[in-house]
Amino acid sequence: MRGEADRNPADELPLVVFEAWGFRCGVEARIVDSQSIIEPEEEMLTAEAFFSLCDEGAADSIRSGLLAVGARDASSAPTPRCVRRSITLALADGLVRLAVSGPVELATFQARDLHPLPALVEARCAASALRGFALEGESPILLFIPRAAALRAY
């Protein structure tokens, strides 16, 4: 077993982990500018819309523009669970603030726990910003590269 002294920072990647559409998601911490609390009357783009996490029926309406928090089709989307937090991403073309569910955490992952998409997922997945998985225990965290989402949808 490797001790703390053997850890190589080059083999580690800090991620900001959050929840969206019932999935645990992660983005590189270096592109997260800040996190904040969402005011009750505030409307903003949701992470599930930005990353195309919804089902195919909802995807078209999401791609057509920004969605207000809680404004999704109730028949095809789960009820938003008290969305109160946001993260702000610093992308090449500016800041993008996204509403997320649940707590926002900073976690460092070893390179060995980061995995590219399996070939068939890469071939068939419509969420083009999804690029891999981070393993935390038994559960995978969806890894996104937000730049890809921004270029595709907006």
Place this chain on the structure above:
Amino acid sequence: MRGVNGGERPTNGDDLESLLSARRSANREVIDVDEESADFLIFSLGGERFAFKGRDIREILPPTKVFPVPGCPRSLEGVVNVRGDIESVIEFDAMLGIGQRERDPSRAILIGEAGGVRSGIRVDKVIDVVSVPLSSIQAPHSAVPERLGPVATGIIPYLDGAATVLDLAKIFHDYAAGLG
């Protein structure tokens, strides 16, 4: 010598010789160690028997939690954590149009690798692993459903019936291209 019914009976030596000869012939029919054979994994799906080449199947997973992935077709059930590696799981019946049922996590997952692609494959049940002489593999016939035509490569005998051999490399290739 007279037999019980009064007819001529062969001598004991003749009986033994003919019995041994018959057994020798029977053995030759059942086991021919020189004949080339191939291993197949036989499984069931939608009440039908299918087979993959044994060399294409890496392992049969124990009951494993499958994590869904957003943006994927229904036939792509999700991903599994196999000892620290992430593998996709495709629902074979949904992909091939063999029935459309509720997802059943108790069904078997095979890990297959063919044509440079590796993935889990959800099937109903693993039945057997058999070694089949190449000479007994038949070409797929008209009884194979049309939807399986492009991926069915042969028919192998199994017990009192048969199993349709499927080309896993072609299945993976076609699935990546949009089939199912």
